[in-house]
Amino acid sequence: MLVLCDTEEEYAQLMTDYLQKQKDLPWVLRTYTDVQELLKEGLDAVTLLVVAESAYTEEFRQLAPSRLVVLNESGLMRWENLCYVDKYQKAEDVLRYLLEIYMEIADNPLPRLQKNCKTVFIGNYSPVHRSMQTSMALTLSQLLAKDHATLYLNFEHYAGLPELVPDTQTHDIADLLFFLESDQEKFRLRLQTMIKHIGQLDYVPPMKSGQNLLTVTAAEWLGFFQKIEELGEYEYVVLDLSECMQGLFQILRLCRRIFTVTREDRIAQSKLLQYEQLLSLCEYEDVLEKTKRLSLCHIRRLPEELEQLTKGDLAKLARGLIEEI
Numbered sequence: 378m379l380v381l382c383d384t385e386e387e388y389a390q391l392m393t394d395y396l397q398k399q400k401d402l403p404w405v406l407r408t409y410t411d412v413q414e415l416l417k418e419g420l421d422a423v424t425l426l427v428v429a430e431s432a433y434t435e436e437f438r439q440l441a442p443s444r445l446v447v448l449n450e451s452g453l454m455r456w457e458n459l460c461y462v463d464k465y466q467k468a469e470d471v472l473r474y475l476l477e478i479y480m481e482i483a484d485n486p487l488p489r490l491q492k493n494c495k496t497v498f499i500g501n502y503s504p505v506h507r508s509m510q511t512s513m514a515l516t517l518s519q520l521l522a523k524d525h526a527t528l529y530l531n532f533e534h535y536a537g538l539p540e541l542v543p544d545t546q547t548h549d550i551a552d553l554l555f556f557l558e559s560d561q562e563k564f565r566l567r568l569q570t571m572i573k574h575i576g577q578l579d580y581v582p583p584m585k586s587g588q589n590l591l592t593v594t595a596a597e598w599l600g601f602f603q604k605i606e607e608l609g610e611y612e613y614v615v616l617d618l619s620e621c622m623q624g625l626f627q628i629l630r631l632c633r634r635i636f637t638v639t640r641e642d643r644i645a646q647s648k649l650l651q652y653e654q655l656l657s658l659c660e661y662e663d664v665l666e667k668t669k670r671l672s673l674c675h676i677r678r679l680p681e682e683l684e685q686l687t688k689g690d691l692a693k694l695a696r697g698l699i700e701e702i
Contacts, residue, residue: 379404383429500632522578534587595624
């Protein structure tokens with residue numbers, strides 16, 4: 378049970394509405410705007426008791442929650458042995474901190490949910506660089522996310538987009554791989570704490586250091602994707618791939634559909650030919666069969682904002698690909 382107590386009724390209602398819209402949270406939620414009502418009710422088995430700083434009183438300790446969390450309003454940590462979360466930040470960031478606090482005390486945080494959601498992996502890879510692969514992958518992902526639960530993952534050495542690249546304090550795919558290795562039972566909650574959003578699309582920030590991509594084995598990547606599939610949370614996972622990854626051909630084989638963006642010049646065509654010959658030589662003809670070549674030479678200009686990629690010629694092309702899928 379998570380109990381939220383805040384005498385600021387508007388905040389309490391907005392936060393409650395936000396939390397209730399989130400899928401698969403590990404708590405039953407109870408909200409109070411009257412301190413005395415909560416204390417009088419004397420709830421049992423409270424996992425997280427989240428109280429606004431202005432509403433806090435030492436009497437809350439008698440409820441004996443597993444963790445007592447103060448929504449900090451003043452910036453001061455006025456009481457010892459409590460957890461503090463900044464109240465005035467994005468609701469998704471408040472939730473992220475609450476999940477992190479919860480994972481410190483959870484022995485078996487959540488049973489696996491049995492869902493009928495079959496995850497489809499869509500690969501985006503081209504040996505031809507500067508071909509608008511990431512723009513294509515992001516456009517496709519955002520359009521899919523309008524009607525389907527979709528996750529976008531970028532594995533380029535340099536993602537190149539400030540909206541995607543995390544700051545030094547933000548967890549990224551490297552951290553998620555570490556948590557998968559060290560604590561598989563909490564993987565789903567770890568993933569929830571790292572998810573960012575572009576509109577309705579979920580994504581995990583790409584690795585801050587592309588060098589880390591080189592050290593992950595093919596088996597680790599495949600285990601990572603299998604774990605995501607086992608969660609049953611996403612209908613589509615769009616992979617923005619690069620040759621920095623060990624086991625690239627095995628990852629491409631995992632995908633139902635692969636889009637290879639190329640250019641029309643001689644060097645680009647030669648690179649593509651060499652790549653396709655290597656796939657055949659290594660007996661990955663099935664990857665070639667699932668691959669669709671795309672030329673975006675007619676796309677002259679892309680919008681500055683990522684959310685605007687869902688409009689224009691590139692979006693029109695992506696909608697046609699979605700129909701094929």
